[in-house]
Amino acid sequence: MSSRVLARIPLYGLLALFGAAMLVPLYLMVITSLKPPAEALISRMWMLPTELSFAAWDSAWATLRPYLVNSFTLAIPATLLSAFVGSINGYVFSRWRFRGSEYVFNFLLLGMFIPYQIVLIPLVVTLQSIGLYNSIAGLVITHVIYGIPITTLIFRNFYARIPSDVIEAAEVDGANFLGVYRRVALPLSLPGFVVVGIWQFTQIWNEFLWAVTITSAGQRPVMVALQNLSGSQIVEWNVQMAAALQAALPTLIVYVLLGRYFVRGLLAGAVKE
């Protein structure tokens, strides 16, 4: 018995080592953001605060608040729309097979793998010409369109698992294509919407390239504001850490609460069925 325990020591040793390494940046963010200004010295970087202070939190919050609001007004509608579009597309691909439907599917899917720099200039020109440049609405549309491949993929694989007798039963009852979607597929879709929703929310919240090119000044999402703040010479580093933590918290909270759905989204993007 004890030799079995001994044999497992290296296992737990390595797990603890890598686990600690994963937590180091988080530890640093949390303790630094809670230090009173007098203790926020580089030389005391690794030490715990002797007393808790929310000065850095307040200061970061005062700067970031409007941009956090922007990020929510961006991420929530973009996530919902994107999940809805993906659900319709995924449903069509799971039910409707014709010669070449795989090609249409791959035509959409390939959009996932392009480096987005290749569409950046036309995108900016297009958004300018329809008056959506430098607006949250422009970012919403962008995220919905470029989210089509991944959301379609996840929902197609999801709907493919609806047993065909369930669908046939509805068809016998006289439901048409849309009717089956509305009365059978949609009510079963909640787990699909959770996976796609969490995935898209996280991606959209964290995204930087679209945000920095399409928006400026007051329209910026929080990640651009955070980047500005960290590049500034006059913002103290403990405020930078507090701001980084605040910007990360929404997706971290979602991860802690619904992590297993996040992982499904992660694997769905990587693993073809």
Added chain:
Amino acid sequence: MSVEATPQLPVEGHKESALERAPVGRKRRHTPKGVERAMPLLLLLPSVIAIGVFVYGFIAWTGWVSVSNWTTFVQDMSYRGFTEYTRLLSDFRFLSGLRNVIVFTILFVGMCALVGLLLAILLDRQPWGQPIWRNLFLFPLAISFVVTGVVWQWLLNPSAGVNILLDQLGVENLPMWYVSTEIIPGWQWGQIEVAIPVALVAVVLAAGWQMSGFAMAIYLAGLQGVSEDLREAARVDGATELDIYRRVILPLLRPMTITIVIVLGHISLKTFDLIFVMTGSGTGYVTDVPAVYMYEATFRANQFARGAAISVVLLILVVALMAPAVWARNKTEEGARE
């Protein structure tokens, strides 16, 4: 592939309720036959058009910009030729960035695959609290590269972070991390040294911290697909645990490795936010990458044709990575089917 990639349907619980919502006696809807037949197409059309325009159309548009006269703030789409491409071939910044992104991709994907494989093997031994460990290794994936950049900028700042700890341990010659201008010698190629800029290692550490969990999740899914029978059979044949991993399991993980190379490789080639936030281009462009150059050339210097040309090269890089990888994946899948 046997990986559990899509959410489970709660079929048992909901099957009946879904049927209840399709009551038998309901009046039949009268949709004209033609509309009904075209319905799937009609539903799909907006997305196909959107992707057609915003992906394929825009790629062609960018291609045209790259050979146009659009080199100032004023849009000029008249044809100029391949001037920007030939210019890039002797552009010190672009060539540095190209070298950097290739070096970065190799180191980053390599680090993620190795750390991910190790973590997956550890978790596959079913340690106590396995789901907790797994979530711990995966949480950085939920964080933005911008946040990672801000924090690691302080962690690997030469006069702060890790160096404070190293100093207390008595290490002399503390590493300069991302501020280093040193380039581990390689060979000269035109004006560029094909070699590893030390500063990139710092960025690889930050990116690896964030993305290793992805490789772990993929490998873990693969390991769980290796049947216990197979392992038992190898044990009966007298194989040690190490042999089993080397001879039996690793070869079976090849498709997972290909997936990791595809996904992480294409993320790596277009790296923008982490570099932009954490280091910028660096002294002598030691940490510059094409994506950062593209952004600055286009939106800071108004060199739209040059920005477009850089992004075309980026697309070619991604295709060059993906095409053989996808081919290899299809081949292993065919092999598995036979």
